[in-house]
Amino acid sequence: MADKSKEGKEYPPIVWEVERGKIRELAKAIGDSNPIYLDREAAVKEGYKDCPAPPTFLTVPMMWCSSMPDVINDLKINFAMVLHGEEEYEYYQQIYPGDVLTGKPKVVSVEEKTSKSGRKMDMVTVEIIYTNQKGEKVAKARSLLIERK
Amino acid sequence: MAQEIYYEDINVGDAMPELVKGPIQKLQHVMYAGASGDFNPLHTDDDFAKAIGMDGVIAHGMLIMGFVGQAITSWIPRKYLKKFGVRFAGMTKPNNTITVTGKVTDRRVEAGENLITCEVVAQDENGDVKITGHFEAALPSRG
Numbered sequence: 001m002a003d004k005s006k007e008g009k010e011y012p013p014i015v016w017e018v019e020r021g022k023i024r025e026l027a028k029a030i031g032d033s034n035p036i037y038l039d040r041e042a043a044v045k046e047g048y049k050d051c052p053a054p055p056t057f058l059t060v061p062m063m064w065c066s067s068m069p070d071v072i073n074d075l076k077i078n079f080a081m082v083l084h085g086e087e088e089y090e091y092y093q094q095i096y097p098g099d100v101l102t103g104k105p106k107v108v109s110v111e112e113k114t115s116k117s118g119r120k121m122d123m124v125t126v127e128i129i130y131t132n133q134k135g136e137k138v139a140k141a142r143s144l145l146i147e148r149k
Numbered sequence: 150m151a152q153e154i155y156y157e158d159i160n161v162g163d164a165m166p167e168l169v170k171g172p173i174q175k176l177q178h179v180m181y182a183g184a185s186g187d188f189n190p191l192h193t194d195d196d197f198a199k200a201i202g203m204d205g206v207i208a209h210g211m212l213i214m215g216f217v218g219q220a221i222t223s224w225i226p227r228k229y230l231k232k233f234g235v236r237f238a239g240m241t242k243p244n245n246t247i248t249v250t251g252k253v254t255d256r257r258v259e260a261g262e263n264l265i266t267c268e269v270v271a272q273d274e275n276g277d278v279k280i281t282g283h284f285e286a287a288l289p290s291r292g
């Protein structure tokens with residue numbers, strides 16, 4: 001079961017340089033052919049500085065930096081019993097190729113709940129606040145993990 | 150590509166243009182694993198999925214959220230999106246076809262911003278819900 005004593009714990013920052021190719025790769029994997037994600041000129045024509053990161057791009061630094069698996073391990077959560085319950089983003093500014101993001105993961109809460117069918121679950125909320133190379137806040141990601149017991 | 154859109158053009162109850170994705174192939178799970186860095190074998194290895202009691206691999210929830218993000222930013226320019234959240238309600242299997250729909254539930258001027266809130270849903274061909282969610286955008290005004 002999720003370790004309640006880790007509530008409020010902050011983890012070492014993850015650092016991720018945003019590459020144009022990674023933005024394109026994610027858009028292609030989703031099958032999103034919106035030219036702003038694929039073509040710099042098309043993006044500039046629509047008022048962007050460069051190809052912006054798609055709305056779910058922050059999953060890339062989170063997973064490639066192994067941030068979420070590290071938190072799951074640290075909370076002694078049984079990986080095989082974890083469901084991704086919710087994901088939410090707040091965007092404060094665009095993320096562009098060349099940006100260097102620093103994300104600070106924090107366990108916001110660990111709560112036990114009982115489902116309608118009487119099954120006990122731990123609800124773990126993890127938040128990562130991202131800043132760019134200028135120290136500006138660019139986004140917040142909140143993930144709800146559900147560990148079935 | 151999203152056309153320019155203005156706050157005055159949006160009304161509560163307006164529908165987001167529908168987006169249909171699929172049928173999803175297992176190859177797309179592999180592409181998404183590589184792109185996102187989520188290599189949980191539950192999404193790419195049928196033997197592993199069966200060993201933990203599933204029928205076979207399931208799609209990454211974040212891939213389906215990606216579809217919803219595609220639907221949103223095909224309609225509302227990416228630069229206007231302020232918040233986007235989802236709840237994962239069901240598993241998506243290979244060959245499912247996912248339809249993303251949405252509608253405007255609120256519009257208001259707040260702290261000088263022209264905000265709209267929309268609810269979004271992703272369902273498969275049987276009507277089974279995979280994602281329910283919402284987003285908020287700040288739109289320019291014609292004024």
